[in-house]
Amino acid sequence: MEGHEVFRLAVRGCPEIAAAALEKAGINTHEVDVAVPHAANQRIIDAVAKRLDIPADRMVVNLERFGNTSAPRLALRCASTATSTGWPRGRSCC
Numbered sequence: 001m002e003g004h005e006v007f008r009l010a011v012r013g014c015p016e017i018a019a020a021a022l023e024k025a026g027i028n029t030h031e032v033d034v035a036v037p038h039a040a041n042q043r044i045i046d047a048v049a050k051r052l053d054i055p056a057d058r059m060v061v062n063l064e065r066f067g068n069t070s071a072p073r074l075a076l077r078c079a080s081t082a083t084s085t086g087w088p089r090g091r092s093c094c
Contacts, residue, residue, distance in 0.1 A: 009065045015051040029054050036060045 029052050037045050049059050
């Protein structure tokens with residue numbers, strides 16, 4: 001795929017999928033403490049956060065540390081966030 005097309009698909013599809021998952025869980029984006037996105041670059045993450053109305057400070061991003069690691073990225077981000085912030089019990093993450 002072309003980079004521009006990947007960007008468009010991600011920016012459209014990710015918010016739709018996230019919104020459906022949140023709806024199924026019975027919560028909205030304002031109830032999410034942190035969001036752990038999987039995206040190839042910061043531009044996609046920023047655009048998806050904007051569409052979901054999630055502030056940048058609630059987006060867990062570690063591209064500078066791990067780069068585009070594909071599937072393991074979510075686990076790496078969750079583990080990194082949990083250990084660096086002392087993840088409190090009951091904190092929500094999407």
